[in-house]
Amino acid sequence: MFIVKYIKDVFSGIKSLLVGMRRTGYYFTHHKEIITEQYPDNRDTLKLPERFKGEVVMPHDANNEHRCTGCTACELACPNGTIKVVTKFDITPDGKKKKAIDKLVYHLELCTMCNLCIVACPSDAIVMAQTFEHSVFDRAELTKILNNPGSRIMDGVE
Amino acid sequence: MPLTSAFSIPFSRFDIHKMWSLTDITTNIHDWLNETFSPTWVLIIEMVIAGIAVIGLFAVLGLVLVIMERKVSAWMQIRLGPNRVGPKGLLQSLADTLKLLVKEGLTPGGADKFLFNLAPIIALVVAMLLMAPIAFAKDFQLWNLNIGVLYVSAVSSLMVISILMAGWSSNNKYSLMGAMRSGAQIVSYELSAGLSILTIVVLAGSLNIPDIIYSQADGWWIFKGHIPALIAFVIFIIAVTAETNRAPFDLAEAESELTAGFHTEYSGMKFALFFLAEYVNVFIVCAIGATLFLGGWMPFHIGNWEAFNHVMDYIPSSIWFFGKTFFLIFVIMWFRWTFPRLRIDQLLNLEWKYLLPISMFNLILVTAIAILKWHF
Numbered sequence: 268m269f270i271v272k273y274i275k276d277v278f279s280g281i282k283s284l285l286v287g288m289r290r291t292g293y294y295f296t297h298h299k300e301i302i303t304e305q306y307p308d309n310r311d312t313l314k315l316p317e318r319f320k321g322e323v324v325m326p327h328d329a330n331n332e333h334r335c336t337g338c339t340a341c342e343l344a345c346p347n348g349t350i351k352v353v354t355k356f357d358i359t360p361d362g363k364k365k366k367a368i369d370k371l372v373y374h375l376e377l378c379t380m381c382n383l384c385i386v387a388c389p390s391d392a393i394v395m396a397q398t399f400e401h402s403v404f405d406r407a408e409l410t411k412i413l414n415n416p417g418s419r420i421m422d423g424v425e
Numbered sequence: 426m427p428l429t430s431a432f433s434i435p436f437s438r439f440d441i442h443k444m445w446s447l448t449d450i451t452t453n454i455h456d457w458l459n460e461t462f463s464p465t466w467v468l469i470i471e472m473v474i475a476g477i478a479v480i481g482l483f484a485v486l487g488l489v490l491v492i493m494e495r496k497v498s499a500w501m502q503i504r505l506g507p508n509r510v511g512p513k514g515l516l517q518s519l520a521d522t523l524k525l526l527v528k529e530g531l532t533p534g535g536a537d538k539f540l541f542n543l544a545p546i547i548a549l550v551v552a553m554l555l556m557a558p559i560a561f562a563k564d565f566q567l568w569n570l571n572i573g574v575l576y577v578s579a580v581s582s583l584m585v586i587s588i589l590m591a592g593w594s595s596n597n598k599y600s601l602m603g604a605m606r607s608g609a610q611i612v613s614y615e616l617s618a619g620l621s622i623l624t625i626v627v628l629a630g631s632l633n634i635p636d637i638i639y640s641q642a643d644g645w646w647i648f649k650g651h652i653p654a655l656i657a658f659v660i661f662i663i664a665v666t667a668e669t670n671r672a673p674f675d676l677a678e679a680e681s682e683l684t685a686g687f688h689t690e691y692s693g694m695k696f697a698l699f700f701l702a703e704y705v706n707v708f709i710v711c712a713i714g715a716t717l718f719l720g721g722w723m724p725f726h727i728g729n730w731e732a733f734n735h736v737m738d739y740i741p742s743s744i745w746f747f748g749k750t751f752f753l754i755f756v757i758m759w760f761r762w763t764f765p766r767l768r769i770d771q772l773l774n775l776e777w778k779y780l781l782p783i784s785m786f787n788l789i790l791v792t793a794i795a796i797l798k799w800h801f
Contacts, residue, residue: 276779277779277783284763284764287763287764288759288760288763290763291501291759291762291763292501292759294500294501294502294503295497295500295501295759298500300503301500301503301504301505302503302504303503303504303505305505
């Protein structure tokens with residue numbers, strides 16, 4: 268019947284609108300739900316979520332050792348040439364040559380924080396840091412060398 | 426144009442309790458002016474006072490409604506809203522107005538300069554004309570004319586002229602499209618707004634706004650008129666939301682498709698006039714809705730609860746009026762920040778297939794109720 272469908276349409280339409288209004292009315296009256304972060308004021312207490320991607324860093328332990336083997340998987344994975352791995356050959360105590368990183372150059376100004384390098388890394392040497400205040404006056408400062416000077420690879424990481 | 430309207434019907438119920446009233450102030454001013462000046466000068470001075478009062482109300486309404494809209498929208502979207510300028514951000518709209526005042530009012534090279542500059546003024550003048558018959562408090566209105574409701578619905582349809590004028594003279598395709606959409610929308614939604622106003626006119630038996638308010642002394646029409654009055658109220662709110670070009674019916678502006686619709690090319694104070702006119706129109710349609718359905722400045726009374734009714738009578742009538750009006754404004758803002766925008770065909774379907782037939786049927790029903798005296 269046409270008229271039954273018409274009346275049903277009217278009531279279901281009103282009902283769906285009321286459901287939406289109930290939701291916004293709930294938010295209007297419940298100010299605890301507000302998610303706004305008043306950023307420069309709450310810089311000290313700011314809590315970023317775990318998955319926030321600020322920049323690529325290479326963690327070092329207390330002995331100034333990192334986990335990077337210099338396999339260049341991150342360099343290959345990067346879609347816009349942000350990472351450049353400069354390798355060298357170390358001489359191991361038993362006289363063999365071993366590939367290691369000299370410098371891991373990271374161009375923050377090119378990075379889109381896509382996380383592909385982190386996913387590609389087989390030895391979990393690089394992670395995303397939660398820093399995000401990257402503004403500098405000279406763009407040369409955005410080209411970073413991720414491994415600390417004098418650092419070496421951790422034992423047992425192949 | 427005397428500031429006070431002399432309402433002839435004595436109403437004993439309200440004489441018992443001396444309500445704090447704007448009427449006393451205006452009567453005192455009127456008497457003092459009559460003692461001091463000749464009648465011609467009294468008329469001129471009173472017109473100037475009324476004009477200044479309306480302009481002042483405009484400015485205050487613009488500031489208050491803009492900050493209200495921004496706060497309501499923020500809280501509904503789980504945001505904080507403006508909170509930097511002044512205490513709790515309440516002076517934000519004042520700062521914005523100052524910014525707009527000092528900006529250049531640019532006129533595009535290809536525009537029709539006369540019409541382009543005339544359009545925002547017409548928008549504002551129409552909004553000002555609509556202020557005339559509204560009863561802001563007990564016996565307090567600018568112009569008590571016997572066809573107040575008809576006057577409001579007639580003058581409010583002039584709004585479309587300023588929008589079409591702005592859209593056409595801007596010489597911009599987005600402006601013209603926005604203006605044309607707005608024309609189609611306002612012309613079609615006026616019908617159901619008019620029909621839902623008519624239901625109350627039928628029940629109250631008068632087009633005079635004080636008459637309609639006094640007919641609600643024993644209960645507002647939304648309660649007295651049973652379900653048909655409720656349906657008329659819902660249709661009225663939907664139709665006036667569309668008439669004032671607000672979301673979900675803001676096709677005339679449609680930021681995402683038409684940049685800003687008819688006021689794309691406007692800047693500075695000319696833009697501000699359109700903005701102000703929009704908010705003042707929202708205030709006016711809500712005031713009309715409050716007058717027709719919620720009893721205007723009439724206090725809320727429940728049957729025979731004498732004590733409760735006495736307490737209600739002590740609240741000034743202007744507070745009742747503005748409270749109801751701002752409640753309706755809040756409802757319309759609630760719509761805006763909840764519902765998605767309609768497409769133009771959905772918009773016209775809603776009017777011609779749903780609102781108009783329902784309100785016509787509703788009008789017949791209300792007429793039957795009024796004739797058979799079924800209302801309370």
